[in-house]
Structures are given as structure tokens and as C-alpha cells.
Amino acid sequence: MRKKILLIILLQIFVCLGYSQDTIQQPVKINTTIQVAPQAVVDPGDGGGGDPPLGYQWNRDADGDGYGDPNDYVFSATKPRGYVANQLDCDDTDPTIKSSNQIWYRDVDKDGYGGNAVTTTGCFPPVGFSGNNTDLDDANPNITNIPPKLFYHDYDGDSFGDPNVTVYYSVKPAGFVTNNADCNDYDASLNPNTVWYRDADGDAFGSAATTLIQCTQPTGYVRNSSD
Secondary structure, three states: OHHHHHHHHHHHHHHHHHHHHHHOOOOOOOOOOOOOOOOOOOOHHHOOOOOOOOOEEEEEOOOOOOOOOOOOEEEEOOOOOOEEOOOOOOOOOOOOOOOOOOEEEEOOOOOOOOOOOOEEEOOOOOOOEEOOOOOOOOOOOOOOOOOOEEEEEOOOOOOOOEEEEEEEEOOOOOOEEOOOOOOOOOOOOOOOOOEEEEOOOOOOOOEEEEEEEOOOOOOOEEOOOOO
16 A cells, blocks of 8 residues: 555656756747848048058059050059049050040141041041141141241252241241341351452452452452452
8 A cells, every 4th residue: 555655646746847857948049140241442532531352453554645445454442543533535545645545636737736627536547647736727738837937048058048938837948047038048258258359440350458248249349359
């Protein structure tokens, strides 16, 4: 009888212990991971502040014309020396060739200076076009961007020009001078510096005692002083 009572008591103890374990709440695991969105690249010139992760793209301007090489660039928060913020250069070895928006001017007389009548745009000049519009007369190849003036032919090379033979050019051509003081451009001994000697007796021999300096022969004078 005692054994039965002891067995019943043990069974009741085991049942109570099992029920207590089932009613104990297990701890809940909380995920504390916080996702942060990646920071965007900021142009340092836009006032964003701080250094961006990659920096801004700067393109090499080797020829110093203000336009960058699209194939040569670096990323930096600040502009490196020799770099620009565009990639528009068509030829970064030639400062006269800039972007595809460069204006070219028709050079009708092919003197290297264009006019304003006809223009086009592009990386490189078409045939018959120039990168400037400074021609003062695009119909005359001898008139460029320099104001033209009269030059006088000096046939005898005495540095005095013939008033009857002229050109109207921007640049003095060979064989021409800026004055028209020659009275005989086929005789180098006749010019404004010619010395004339008095021939009082009319024997064609002059005296060094009396002279005149002028281009044309005065009456009673000769070009020698042999008297």
C-alpha cells in the first residue's frame, strides 16, 4: 500500500514539472541591423560640402585652350592643375582646334584670314575656311587683317619710290618703298639726295663751290664738279 502511494506522489511531481517547462517563454531574438543608403557622388563645385567618395571628373587640357581631352581624365574633389571641367576638345595637342562648336569663317581669297559672310561649325576647318574673321577685304589676298596703305615701286633700288607705280597692300612687297620721292626710278643717281654743281660758263663742268641738292636738274647745274 505504501508503494502505491509513493508511486502516485512521484507521478504527480513529474507532471507538474513538465507543465512548468512548457509555460516558460523563450527569449525573442531582435534583428538590430540598420541599412544605410550609399552616398551619392557630389560635384565639388555645387556647394555640397565635404569630400565626395570618388570626386568629380576633370579632363586634361594639354594645349591650354580651355577644352578638355575626353580620353584623358581623373577624379578629384578639387580641380587639378592643367585640367578642366569639360571634355569637348577635338584635338588637345593644337590650341587652335577646340570643340565641335568652334566657328569657322569662309576665306575666299585664301590669305589665312576669314570674313563674316559665310560661317560653319565643327572640330576641324573645312577647305577654304579660317579660324578667324579679321580679314579687311576677303576678295583681295594682299589685304589681310592689317590696314592697307600705298607702297611705291623702287625699280632702281635707291630707296626712293616712283609716284606713278603703286600697290595698295597690307604688307610692303619686295621692291617697294613707303615714299614716292623719286623723279627718275630708272637712274639710281637721280633722287632727292643728288648733288648738283654750278656750271656758270656752260661748258658742262661744274664747280664744287656752288651746289644744290635735289632730285631734278636745276638750270645751270651739272652732276660733276670737274671745272
